[in-house]
Amino acid sequence: MSAKGSTVFDHRYRAFLFDMDGTLLDSIAAAERVWTTWAERHGLDVPAFLATIHGARAIDTIARQALPGVDAQAEAQWIAEAEIEDVEGVVAIAGAVAFLKTLPGDQWALVTSAPKALALRRLQAAGISPPATLVTAEDVARGKPDPACYVLGAQRLGVPVQDCLVFEDATVGIRAGEASGADVIVVTATHLTPLMTEHPSIAGYDHLQAHRDQEGLLQLQCLMS
Known part of the structure; x- marks a missing residue:
């Protein structure tokens, strides 16, 4: 995990928005x-x-x-x-299942470029329970790197997208998160080569926690020194 002291760990968020493939699961x-x-x-x-x-x-x-x-x-x-x-070999990113279970159900959404049927199939294969809020390929006229998907995810959660943290792994998704006005954290679990980015990164979720404060806001904590 890099950049523990960066703003995403100092900031509090109304909600988290997760890409799926490469971010929550490896497909x-x-x-x-x-x-x-x-x-x-x-x-x-x-x-x-x-x-x-x-x-x-x-x-x-x-x-x-x-x-x-x-x-x-x-x-x-x-x-x-x-x-x-074909979902052979589809598995959750390390620590993702446990991490998601700690999040309030109304404060996170899945925002994926996959069609809904495929998203649900892969989540099932990886042992990840679908969230109450999903944005899939059918929900937007323009896919990533257009920010519409992340804007819609925030809207469906009832929060401003600027108050959200986007979890992404791919360049087009990172660009979508940036364009939406949200903060971005990059998941590198499936990367074979380093991705040049100004955003902090995590290799997985094993050493990550999210705390909900008295105002109902979420804050990430890195357990690694």
Whole structure:
């Protein structure tokens, strides 16, 4: 864990907003199996393409390829169905399950680029109980890095997004959190190479606690020295 003394540990928040894949659970192997099949079918450079898929909605990833004759909506539906079928190896990030159980249910939301059915399937596979408030791919017209998803998550919790802390792992999600006006903390559990960012980072949740004060605000505490 880095930057223990940074502002996210000094600040108090109305709510926490969590990305899912790479932030609360590791689904990289499953996602890359499905996307590899799709990329090979369309003649793409698979390693280069896989580097672009994380954190974004499937429909946005497909549309960016600008493949002639490809229906992005239909292809995204195929991806979603294939990913729902393949959850082998999907596991929670270290400490995430216990950490989430300590949070008041009305003070955190899941904000994911995955469709709702896939989000619920992966949460189940990872042993994470779904929160009362979810924002999924279907809920916004523009996916990350557009901030609409995080703004909507805060709205559904009834709090200003500027009073929230966003937990993210991917560049597009970090940019969405920044653009929303929220503070951001980066989860590096699935990173193979360092991500250059000005935000504090955590490798997992094992050494993280959240305390709710008398005013009902949440504050993070790092238990590592």
